[in-house]
Amino acid sequence: MLRVVFILGLFLACLSCTNTNDENHNHDGHEHLVKISTTDSGITFTPVSTSTPVSTSTPVSTSTPVSTSTPVATPTPVSTPQVSEDSGLFLTGADSRIPAETLAVRPDIWLCLNDVYVSDLTPSGSNNLRCNVSVNVLEDTVIISATGIPNHDFESTNGCCATEQDELWYLPRFPLDAINQLYEYAPSRGATAFTVTGVAIYGPEDGPGGDAVAHELGLYEEDRQPIDLGICGGHSGPGGQYHYHFDANCMHWHADISSTNYMFEDVDSSVHSPIIGFAFDGYAIYGSYGWDTNFDVREMKSSYQLVDGATGYGGISDYVYVAGLGDLDQCNGHIAPTPHSVEPVYHYHSTMRNGADAHGFPYFPLCYHAIPDSRNIGHIGGTGGGAIGPSDRPANPGNRRRRF
Ligand SMILES: [Zn+2]
Numbered sequence: 091m092l093r094v095v096f097i098l099g100l101f102l103a104c105l106s107c108t109n110t111n112d113e114n115h116n117h118d119g120h121e122h123l124v125k126i127s128t129t130d131s132g133i134t135f136t137p138v139s140t141s142t143p144v145s146t147s148t149p150v151s152t153s154t155p156v157s158t159s160t161p162v163a164t165p166t167p168v169s170t171p172q173v174s175e176d177s178g179l180f181l182t183g184a185d186s187r188i189p190a191e192t193l194a195v196r197p198d199i200w201l202c203l204n205d206v207y208v209s210d211l212t213p214s215g216s217n218n219l220r221c222n223v224s225v226n227v228l229e230d231t232v233i234i235s236a237t238g239i240p241n242h243d244f245e246s247t248n249g250c251c252a253t254e255q256d257e258l259w260y261l262p263r264f265p266l267d268a269i270n271q272l273y274e275y276a277p278s279r280g281a282t283a284f285t286v287t288g289v290a291i292y293g294p295e296d297g298p299g300g301d302a303v304a305h306e307l308g309l310y311e312e313d314r315q316p317i318d319l320g321i322c323g324g325h326s327g328p329g330g331q332y333h334y335h336f337d338a339n340c341m342h343w344h345a346d347i348s349s350t351n352y353m354f355e356d357v358d359s360s361v362h363s364p365i366i367g368f369a370f371d372g373y374a375i376y377g378s379y380g381w382d383t384n385f386d387v388r389e390m391k392s393s394y395q396l397v398d399g400a401t402g403y404g405g406i407s408d409y410v411y412v413a414g415l416g417d418l419d420q421c422n423g424h425i426a427p428t429p430h431s432v433e434p435v436y437h438y439h440s441t442m443r444n445g446a447d448a449h450g451f452p453y454f455p456l457c458y459h460a461i462p463d464s465r466n467i468g469h470i471g472g473t474g475g476g477a478i479g480p481s482d483r484p485a486n487p488g489n490r491r492r493r494f
């Protein structure tokens with residue numbers, strides 16, 4: 091089990107809880123997406139209702155999320171001298187990317203491009219499930235097809251059992267940053283992102299509406315519906331869709347070895363974590379260990395904490411963003427160099443702890459720094475055969491925005 095020390099520090103008033111039902115859907119800023127003609131698989135392109143809220147379209151803003159927030163958020167290449175691309179810190183080669191292109195176009199990012207067979211260790215789970223990913227780079231979109239099965243043995247737990255899915259994930263090939271810090275919420279339930287093995291990453295809330303991770307850590311009793319997370323922070327849900335609620339670094343650990351001994355402490359804390367997935371806006375999600383401005387590895391901490399008296403039972407609304415509490419911004423990302431980029435670039439981290447060393451809500455991206463491809467919103471895998479219960483549907487399929 092994971093151990094965290096819960097230090098509940100200052101509880102600030104809710105700085106950022108204004109939910110705006112933004113009617114300002116301006117599709118003009120989305121031209122590059124609309125142009126796409128999907129020759130793949132007959133999937134209908136639905137022009138994104140999540141398009142840029144502001145009409146000043148230009149992708150100018152390689153925007154800094156919040157000038158007031160994390161100290162790490164504004165590293166300058168100038169202040170990080172003596173580190174060149176030849177230093178060995180950066181991954182080079184095979185990178186023929188166009189500047190500003192999503193890292194998803196790099197073939198070395200993906201796992202399961204060749205089949206990997208794994209087991210669902212939950213009794214009655216299958217011992218012969220296939221992890222497979224294929225990537226199709228189009229003019230403006232990267233489309234990922236996947237079976238939705240991880241590359242490591244896992245546990246479906248109460249949602250048993252996981253089945254191979256026909257996942258189709260869409261990424262903007264060129265992430266277009268949201269303007270005026272008007273970041274769209276990731277769905278609070280259901281898929282918000284996916285891994286480099288093609289597996290769904292879910293938002294913090296599970297079916298009953300509580301924070302699934304806070305429950306796993308014993309912060310509250312779930313009296314609405316049994317919830318249990320298996321090894322690697324994942325389990326199966328509606329339609330047999332396996333998904334993660336935290337960490338997900340398991341995919342870079344004993345991928346071929348059957349074991350239930352995985353713990354977050356097993357993640358290599360001496361090097362910058364590899365990419366574990368992508369948010370629907372095209373930006374990469376790295377594991378929990380990143381670089382500070384001196385390129386020293388440190389655990390990236392989130393900047394959310396429970397409001398006074400809350401336990402996570404109420405889900406996302408139990409938390410408040412506290413600028414500067416941790417390393418990361420409201421969306422759980424920051425602008426910093428990565429092993430893939432000498433220049434500081436926006437990216438997310440998975441988080442296990444916040445800046446006060448309590449649990450690391452929201453664990454994965456909570457909102458999108460750039461405009462997400464809404465074809466992923468409300469996405470639940472299709473071939474599992476199970477019914478999708480109303481309580482399992484994403485609560486906010488696409489239109490809610492939060493002005494930070
Ligand atoms: Zn779940």
Ligand SMILES: [Zn+2]
Nearest residue numbers: 380381426439
């Ligand atoms: Zn980072």
